[in-house]
Amino acid sequence: MYVKRIVRSLFNIITWAWFLIHGTFSAHAFVFSQNVRDRVYVIEAPLVYKVLNPVAGDSLGFTLPFVGVAYINKQAVQDADTPLPGVISHEAKHIEQFWQLGIHHFGIEKWKLEGMAEYVRGDSTISLCASGVEGLHDRIKYRDYHIAVKYLIEVEGLSEDQIYNYSDYPLGVASDWINAEICKKA
Numbered sequence: 001m002y003v004k005r006i007v008r009s010l011f012n013i014i015t016w017a018w019f020l021i022h023g024t025f026s027a028h029a030f031v032f033s034q035n036v037r038d039r040v041y042v043i044e045a046p047l048v049y050k051v052l053n054p055v056a057g058d059s060l061g062f063t064l065p066f067v068g069v070a071y072i073n074k075q076a077v078q079d080a081d082t083p084l085p086g087v088i089s090h091e092a093k094h095i096e097q098f099w100q101l102g103i104h105h106f107g108i109e110k111w112k113l114e115g116m117a118e119y120v121r122g123d124s125t126i127s128l129c130a131s132g133v134e135g136l137h138d139r140i141k142y143r144d145y146h147i148a149v150k151y152l153i154e155v156e157g158l159s160e161d162q163i164y165n166y167s168d169y170p171l172g173v174a175s176d177w178i179n180a181e182i183c184k185k186a
């Protein structure tokens with residue numbers, strides 16, 4: 001009984017501390033940010049990143065729903081050997097998506113949201129033209145999402161809104177296009 005109460009109190013304290021930390025970042029962004037990129041905080045220490053999001057795994061960054069802040073795991077970005085400004089662009093796009101889409105955000109397929117963020121990033125952790133790729137499953141998936149969105153924008157001429165309302169995931173035709181038109185010429 002006594003132990004239970006202590007555990008519950010500890011849990012409450014940790015939960016409140018966690019909200020307080022994110023609230024502080026959010027307030028900081030509210031006061032000091034001049035553009036959406038300023039709302040993306042680059043976290044130096046991997047342990048701090050883990051505290052901010054215990055389920056973030058080996059991600060390069062994450063965006064909190066609606067509160068207008070995002071975090072980047074600087075160590076993971078360095079390990080992935082990918083430029084930091086691009087990852088900041090990716091997370092900044094997610095902040096805008098929450099603002100633009102509101103509650104509809106949760107009904108939109110992941111390939112559209114992540115593909116758009118990768119398109120704004122201008123690259124993916126795994127190159128669009130890499131053949132026989134090996135690597136983390138998520139990073140291959142994000143590369144594919146990027147190819148699909150790039151195809152819809154540059155070939156089909158769709159706007160961002162039209163992509164969020166699009167039905168199919170056009171990876172097959174988009175991959176053929178990337179290989180024939182972009183990768184062969186590079």
Ligand SMILES: [Zn+2]
Pocket residue numbers: 090094114117
């Ligand atoms: Zn993302």
